[in-house]
Each structure stands twice: as structure tokens, then as C-alpha cells.
Amino acid sequence: MPDPAVAFDAVSKSFGSKEVLKNVTFSIAAGTAFVLLGRSGSGKSVMLKIICGLLKVDSGSVAVHGNEITKLDSQQLAETRRHMGFLFQSAALFDSLSVGENVAFPLRRNTRKTDAEIREQAKDLLQKVGLDGEYDHAPSQLSGGMRKRAGLARALAMEPSILLIDEPSAGLDPITSTEIDQLLVDIKTKHHATLVVVTHNIPSARRIADQMAFLEDGHLVAQGTLKELEQNENQLVRDFLKSQQAG
């Protein structure tokens, strides 16, 4: 049995007096898509940042491909991150760089490719997320949804083995959203990548998820496939899935 891509063991995290994660334990098998559901402010984004090592846990341990992320030195952490892609909820494009250069940035930093090759590859990535022709624009010239997609292109650039995606379909129309979901599924299957996706969009979750989990009050109150969650004894979980379906 290979190491799970991500494994939380009794993880707690709080900001000041506010407990966001309380003794959370779960794992994500490599090559699967894990969708994290939960109400706004429940701590989903915090969880992604913990996986990436951007936030330190208060107690418990987090392992990525079997390596405990809290115990890595900066070099090892950087190496681990090279195999991760992170789409931030706010896209977090670098204002000082053009859209294309944002996408090219990880390639310039981490590969020895020529300038032309990098440009070419960045253009390909932009095309994949439907942003061809936006290479030289400034991030501030893009719409929210476009920015999100550019952020995704940047997260995909290094062909990561773990993709941390914070609300891929936020601000996207249903058609574009479907295309993006398809892209993610393709990447998962093609590169055998592990997806950790936070979303409020249930149709999107249905399209992507192998496994789902529902975060509520610091605990993962439900975990399993879509079918299992729809049968969950927790009323809130069932309501959550239904309400979105209707909408």
C-alpha cells in the first residue's frame, strides 16, 4: 500500500481564541480527487494552506507523500512544493508581472528551459484555461474569473503531483466551469495527479470528486463518495448537497 498523497493526523489549528480545526484526521489516496465541502468560514482554505506548509498546525501531523511537512527544512519544503500546485481563492497573481509571465514564473524559477520554450509553454497553459491572447495583459486588466483561470494555469505549470484548488468555479459561468472541471479531471487521469478541491459548486463537485468530505465546526463531519454523503445521517450535509443541486 503506497503512502497516501495527503494524511492529516489529529490536526488542530486555531487563530487566537478561534479554533478552526479540531483534531482532524483523514487521508487522501494518491491519484484521486478529493473535494472539500463546508460552509463559508469553516476552514477549508486553511486546510489547503496547511497541506502546502503555508500555515503551521498547532498540534498533530500532516504528511505529504509520507513526509511530515512540519519537520522538513526549507530546502526539502521547497522541493515538496515544486510538486504541488496551488490555486488560491483570490488567484494571487503577481501584480508586477504580466498574465503570461505569471504563468511562466514557476517555469523560469524551476526549469532550465530557454526563454522561448517557456513562453511557448506558458501560452499553451493559458490556452488550456481559455485565456489565449492574454499573455501580455496585466492581471489587473482581467476579470475575476479570468484571473482565477490564469491562477490555475500557473498552478498547473509544473505539472504537479498534488493540486490544491480553492474554488475553481468561483465567478465562472456554467460552461466555462464545466470546461475547467474537465481540465482538472484530465490532468488527474493523465498525470496521475492528486486533486484537493475546495468548492461550493455541487455540480462541479459531482463532476470532479472521487471522495468528498464535509467540514463543519472544526470537524470533518462526513467523508466518503457522493453517494455515501447523500445518504449521510447529518441533515446539514444532505441539505447542503440538495440545495446546491436545486440551484
Added chain:
Amino acid sequence: MDSTKKLMVGIFVGGCLLLFGVGLFLIGNSNQLFTKSFQVYAEFKKITGIQNGGKVRVAGMDAGTVVRIEVPTHPEGKFRIYFKIIEKLHPLVRQDSEVTIQTDGLLGNKYLQIDAGTSFSAPARENAMIHGKEPFDWGDLMDQISVTVKEVNGILLHVKDQLSATLVQVESAVKSANLLMIDARPHVNSILASAKDISADLHEIIDGVQEGRGTVGALFKDEKLYASVKRSVDQTEVAVNHLRDATASAKKVVAKVEDSEIVPEVQRTVKNLQQITRQVKDAVEKFEAAGGDGGASENLQRTLAGAREAMSDLSDNTEALKHNFFFKGFFRRRGFFDLGALNVTEYRNPRFGKDFKQYRLWFATEDLFRKDAGGAEVLSAQGKAKLDEAMTQVLAFPRNGPLILEGFASDGTVSQQYLAGRRRAVRVQAYIVDQFRLRPAYVGVISLGSDAAFNKTAKDGVGLVSFYK
């Protein structure tokens, strides 16, 4: 990061470094770092603010810097200032060059000035000493002047001795001595008197300037004065040297200082003195040669008259000296030029003593004087006591202004009144100067005859007016 940006960073960094280098070069250049130079030193008792890195000028040209200053190890020692001079100016720096400490402008930095030496002397060697001339000092100048004045006095004494000797010879040689002596005496006396006057004047100038040292400092606050005072001082120094040279009986021919005001005066003075000596000698010789001839008396009289004329020239000259710029400040500060020369019009002028407060005392003739056997007025014991008492009051005031004795007399003609008044004042003057050790220059006499503006009823007596600040 495109290439134009890189270029601009290059331009920025390179350009600024270049500017920095230019600064370094300019500083290095002015410190003669990049030119060949040689080092010498000079010693001074006082270095008046010269610092390491201070400028060195050779004949006015920027030529180097002070490298190091060694402090003396004992009070009698001298500061040793090492400095570098650019090689180019080496030919000017000779073993007989002289180093002085100068100030750049009125308030500027101190620097070393090296005067070009003479061609007779070899160029200064590396690490050799160059003679350092101590900074100008008022005290030194005063010392020099008093030395000179002593010499002048010596000459005057010499003249006097010669005259006395002459007169002795004259007395013994001439049969009709009486007649001749009566003729000659007034001339001789007046020569001696004016010689005395001159030496007193000179003394007074020296005293005054010495006393005025504090105010001389104040002079420097006035920038306009600064330049001219500095010139005057230089001239005075030169003049003093000339005077000394001249008195050392013409050993040297002194170079003429073209635009000097004082030098010609002093030179003339000294020449006159020498001339007098010569004339008196001639007189004696001629007289002896004449050997009791009837023309001798006439000859001697003419000669002595000439001498007197020369003497009064000298006196004029010192008078001019008093009005010379350099001393003017002193007399002006004192408030008067010369009480001896005070005349009634001047005295009556409200400007006289306008800066002073006055304290007046009146003494009637009968209280001061008694008649002696010859009928002349002399101070009585009672008068002296009165004066003593009055003076103790007067002396309670600050002694910073003149004391004037006004003589009054109402008998006889106007000129008799004048003379009698003067006599009375002079008697009192002589007494109080002697009794209270007053400085004669500060005690003046004026005869007002019967013109008693001060006291309409009492027209015979002496008024004592003390001016003070």
C-alpha cells in the same frame, strides 16, 4: 528584466561610481596625492590653529598640505610642523625661505605661507628645517617700538651731551662769554625742551597703544578697518626696522617703502636728529677754528638757530605721527589729543569732553597762594592742605578722563591776566601731579584770564575740573 533596464542600472551604478571617483580625484589632487612632492618642516612657539591637512602656499600658490604636527615635550620647546610641497615649486623653496602662519581672509582657515628664498641659497633639502617666523604679536611690536624709542632717547641724550660739551667749550674758549651765553641759551634751551617733548610724545604713544591693546582687538571687528590696520601694522613694523637701522648710524641702506605713510616721517625724524648732531659738532669745530674771532658769536647763533629749526621739524613730525591713522583711534578714545596744546577756543567748544561727565571744584587765590619774598605767588601750606583734601574727593571718581586746571586772574591787562591765570594753574598742576603721582598727560592747564564763565563773582583763583566716564 529586459536588457534596457539592465543598461540603465549599469549607467546608474557606473555613472555614480565615476562621479565618486571624480570627487576622490579632485580631493586627492588638491592634497597633492598624485604629484611628486617633498617634505620639510618648520618650528613655531605658537601654531595659532594650524591643523593636519592645512594648506601650504609657496609665494601665494597652493603648494601642499600639513602632514603632521609634533607637540613640544617641554614648555620651552617648539611645535614642529611637517608639511609637503609639490616638487614643481622646489626651486622657490630655499634654505633661507621663511615660513609664516597666515589666515585666509578675515575669518578663514590658517595656512602656512612660505616666502620664496633667494638665489644665493641652495634649495631646501628633503626633511630639512625651514626657518619659521613666529606669528605677528602686538606685544612684540610694542617691545620693538620701545626699544627703538630708547635708542631715539639715546640719540637725544647724545645730542644733549654734545651740546653741553659744546657750551662748556664755548664758555672756556670765549672771552666775551657772558654776552654769547645770553644769546645762545634760549636756543639751546628750546632745543632741549623740544627734544624732551618729542620723547614724551613718543612715550605717550607707546603707552597709549600698549594700554589700548584691548581696543585694538575691538578694531578687528570692523572689517573695513581690518585691512587698513593690517597695512598700518605692517608699515609700522617696517618703519620700526628702518628706525632701528637708521639709528644704528647708517650701516645699511634701507630699501624705500613706496606707499608707506610713517616711514618717511620717522626717517626724516632720525635724519634730523643726525643732522642736529652734525650741526652742533660743526658749530663747535667752527667755533674752535675761529678762536675767539668777533664773528664767532654770530656764527654760533646762526648754527643754533638752524638746529632749533631742525628740532621743531622733528617735533612737527611726531605731531604728524600722532595724527597718523594707527594712533588716531587711541587719541580719539582718550577723548583729546594733547592737553599741552589745548587752547581756549578748543576748550570752550562744547565738543570738548562731551563724552565725559564733569566734576568741578573752585579754589580762590587767597585760599591757595601766598606771596614769597620776591612777590611771586606760591602755594601756601593751607592751600596745599585744601588741594589734598579736594583731590581725595576727585580721586574717588574713575581716572579715565583728563583733569583740567583752569587758571583765573583779574588784575592788569588781558595778557597779564592770561599769564597770571596760567601761572596759578601751573602751580597747582605741578603740585597735584607730584603729590598724587598723576599721569602728566592727563592733567591739563588752561588759562581763562578773568573770563570766569563758571563763577561770575570769584575772578581770582583756580578751577579744578575732573572729566570722567
Added chain:
Amino acid sequence: MKSSEAALEWFGGMSIFSGQVLRQSFARPVELTELLKQTFEIGWRSSPLIILSGLAVGGVLSIHTRATLERFGAESMIPTALAFAVVKETGPLVAALLISGRVGAGIGAELGGMRVTEQIDALESLAVDSFKYLVITRVLACVVALPLLTVLMNFSGLAGGFLAETMISGMSFSFYFHAAFSSLGFSDYIPPTLKTMVFGFIIGTVSCHLGYNATGGAEGVGRAATQSVVLSSMFLIIVNVILVKFIFFLYPGAG
């Protein structure tokens, strides 16, 4: 009581941050491209400001110096007096204050903005050491640029002084610059110029610290920007006093 505690806490954080900057400044690899970019931003882009201010300050100083020296009839000392004033104190300090205004605020706002919009997290997630990438490069660029800008300030100050002087008295260019530099020693020129590296370090670390650790959204960014200017100017003015004393201690002649 609370605010003084907070101030002490802030100062402690600042010291740790400076220590980190010092340690990491020499750690390899160097973010060279970013360093060049920041040198461009901080150095080249500040040059017009520095040159113009230098000309103005030099001109004004020259006019004042003239008014004073004229009274003593020492007009010929104007270049010397101006060179002393500009090179020893005015140039370094004015340059540093201008840069703390222009660059300090810029760094505070830029890093603060990056922090609150998760761009710093994004950098980290892309395996970039954000501290080295953002902070070290900016501090180093400040340290490098400030002495260079000071030189620029000194020369434009002297040029401004020259323009003002030559308009009044027609003094010649070569006389002016020779006179200006002839009374200066190396100790009047090199230490005051190099001391601005410390100013650069202060401007860089203070504003990077405030920006890098900004919290509280757009308002927090604004605060970081303002405080960067206020605190870095304040620190550099205080440190200047110490440095002047220190330089005087090392080179007593430079007083």
C-alpha cells in the same frame, strides 16, 4: 502602557527581522535578477528626484551661504563652505530622507499589498523563498543605491550651488569645483558617503518589515506604507547622530 509595550514588541520583531536580513544577505543563491530590478527601481528611478532636489538644495544653500559670507567679505569661500555643507551632511541626509519617502513608502505598500492578497503565499507555494526574493533584494538594493544616490545628490547639489553662484558672480566652473574640493579631505568625503549604506539598510529593513508582515487588508497596506516612511526617517535621523559621532571618533580631523 499598552502602546509602549506594543512599541517594544514591534522593536523586538524589527530586531529579529534585521538579524534575519543580515544572516540571509550573504546566503546563496542570490536573487540576482530581482536585485537588478530593485536597483533599477530604487536607484535609477530615484535619480531624477535626487538630481532635481540636489540642484534646488545646492542653489538655496549657496544663496544663504553667500548672504552670510558676503558680510565677512569671504565670497571666495562659498564653494568651500557649500562643499562642506553638502558633502558632509546635507547630501547624505537629504538623499536618505528623500529615498525613505519615495522608496520606503513604495516598499511598504508593495509588500503589504502582496501580503494581504496572498501573493507572498503564492510565491512560497511556488517554492520561492519569499524572504530572500522580496526582502533581501530590496534591502540590498537600498544599501547599494543609497551611497550612489548620495554621490549624485552631492554633485547635483554642488552643481546647483555653482549655477546660483555663477549667475550672481560669474564664478568659473573649474574654479568652483577646485575650490569646492580643495578644502575637503578624504575623511570628509568617504565616511559620510559610505555611512548612507546604513541609511539604506534602515530604509530597506524597516519598510520591508512593515510591508512583509502587514495585516488588515487595504487599510493595513496603507498603514504599512505610511509607517515605513515615518519610522525609517525617524530611525535614520537618530542613527545619523550616532554615525556622525562615530565617524568623528574614527577620524577626529573630520569634525
